Amino acid sequence: MGSQFVRGVGRAFGHVLRPYPARDVPSGAVLELPGRGPVFVTDSGPRDAPAVFLLHSVLTTGLLCWYPVIPELNKRYRVITMDQRWHGRGIRSERFDLRDCADDVAAVADELGIDRFTAAGFSMGGGIAQLVWRRHRHRVSGLVLCSTGPYFSTNDPDLRAQSHRTGRVMTGLYRVLPSPRLRRLDAPVGHTSMWALRQFFSTPLSHMGHFGEGLGGFDSRAWMADIDVPTSVVVSVRDRVVEPARQQLLVDGIPSARRFEVDGGHACCVLGAQFFIPPFVEAVDAVQVATMAAAASPTTGEASLSAR
Template sequence: MGFEFVGGVGRAFGHVLRPYPARDIPSGSMLELPGRGPVFVTDSGPRDAPVVFLMHSVLTTGLLCWYPVIPELNRRYRVVTMDQRWHGRGIRSDTFDLRDCADDAVAVADVLGIDRFTAAGFSMGGGVAQLAWRRHPGRVSGLVLCSTGPYFSTRDPDRRAQSHRTARVLTGVYRVMPSPRAARLDDTSAHTTVWAMRQFLSTPLSHMGHFGEGLGAFDSRPWLGEIDVPTSVVVSTRDRVVEPARQQLLIDGIPGARRFEVDGGHACCVLGARWFIPPFTDAIDAVNDTVALRPAGPQPMEGTSVT
């Protein structure tokens, strides 16, 4: 099961409410994916720039997870976010599977007319990004994997028990608090704390069991060595949800993967945004610079540690 993430996100969301300025949040719209359903997507930045897809963590939304870094990326990248299945305004389906989430991302690229893109994922989104490469290798030009690993399950009984307790608390909060209307989700004039709470409550926590099952089923260790695109791994060195040793497995397993470090925990993309943004943008640049210089055919990045 992937319930360790429930406890981690419960702690992380408390940090999200220590607001990083919600400035320049891009507007979005519902996009109909043929044969799949409607999904909320933002598409910002220069149209002719390299494309970065940002895949969010569990129990957040595309904007809630990534809003601090988007303005910086938009200086030189076209940035796409989307709400994953059963998150925010994502697709509603009978099951929750990270493979479907990966296919949804490529379907968004199809509708937007995007051929290839860098897939950047935080936590759960890192699994989605890896699967996007695995299932659609011709579409993913590079990977940036943040605070994530090659698997999400845990056998530690204490951590599992803590996560189940947190899940019960969060479910109770969701039942008491009303689900926000779309107009309120798009209202960025409110205080960052209010905006973030609305984003959080847009994900039905009654599906946490399905999220846990979907996360628990993911394991990329058997095929990590096959990844043949430039890859950066952003390691959160104080992470207690996905421990740094597990993040290091990506660097050890993916040929030529480069390590970047952020001095933060599992909520560093928002809680520690001022420390997260520089290494994350460096990681994005490293992948895209390599893609631009790369000759035709597989040519993995030179392994380098960046701290």
């Protein structure tokens, strides 16, 4: 039964992922972070180009969330992905806290010798990106926040209960389905859907409850007005998970933040990537232009993005 389910899901994955073959993803390696643990990291693109950290959503991996956009970004950016704690080949720890994830990002930057970078996050990754700025301000030159908000729905008691119910169902599913061997995640496959399934099931769904608690502990509403770096907010206008109104809170609450729109739902970074890639790359470019303007005119203070 499990193999039949996987094949069925694979066909569904294949239908929507076909335009972006998995062979285009960069290779990576496990990086040991002193005092923290091992984490899988990819580092692609020109080494002397501006660095962009791509921070993934919950229940995905660095590559599964971002692989469609990486080739386009690599044309002019150094792009780093990493698996967050308990996702894919991320660090295994006793707790799941987005603050720890943010500190892991800074630790990866240390190991790669990257001083400053743009932090770009999708959904959960958007919360992590905001925390990287808050906890390591001297490292972050800009933010790109996609399909995310200043808090997650797990802050709502009713929605939290729903998340736990979903978690119990997913935990049962995870136990009966075949789990991929982590060392085989990069093995060649005949179809993108099989690669995507390996990536997806590399995250133990038995930790759904912990992920919900970690997301529920994040809330930037009290301090997002202090964010003082160029910021782009990519709003998925058909989103039913992080509704557009909540995404707009970032546009309204972060000084000089600029809004970009993508005609897609919450998984638009992959399922409908053809609509996501152009505005996302434009959003990254806008942050880079503003960062360069600030560096060129240090007496003018922090540069802002163009008017909304």
